[in-house]
Amino acid sequence: MKWLAAFGRFWWDFVVGDDWRLAAGALVAMAAAALVARVNVGGWSVAPTIVVGVLVASVARATSQRPDQTATLITAAAPGVALLSAAKRRH
Numbered sequence: 001m002k003w004l005a006a007f008g009r010f011w012w013d014f015v016v017g018d019d020w021r022l023a024a025g026a027l028v029a030m031a032a033a034a035l036v037a038r039v040n041v042g043g044w045s046v047a048p049t050i051v052v053g054v055l056v057a058s059v060a061r062a063t064s065q066r067p068d069q070t071a072t073l074i075t076a077a078a079p080g081v082a083l084l085s086a087a088k089r090r091h
Helices: 002-015 020-038 046-065 067-077 079-090
Strands: none
Touching (some): 020 046
């Protein structure tokens, strides 16, 4: 029975992860796409549009909560960009 609990914890952590809002947004996107498909309307763009909206909202929420860490995250994610911006400031 322990393996079943571990399996469930793995999938919960994998799907929900750090932000439950992203998982909920993905579920809403899939449900909306299914409803549009059921009506037989060409709604292939419904799910990607919702997902992009949820991702933009998530990034906006994360950067507004920790503005001092945003530069650190950008530097860690793209060190080349940080070097280019530092070089531009010197000139």
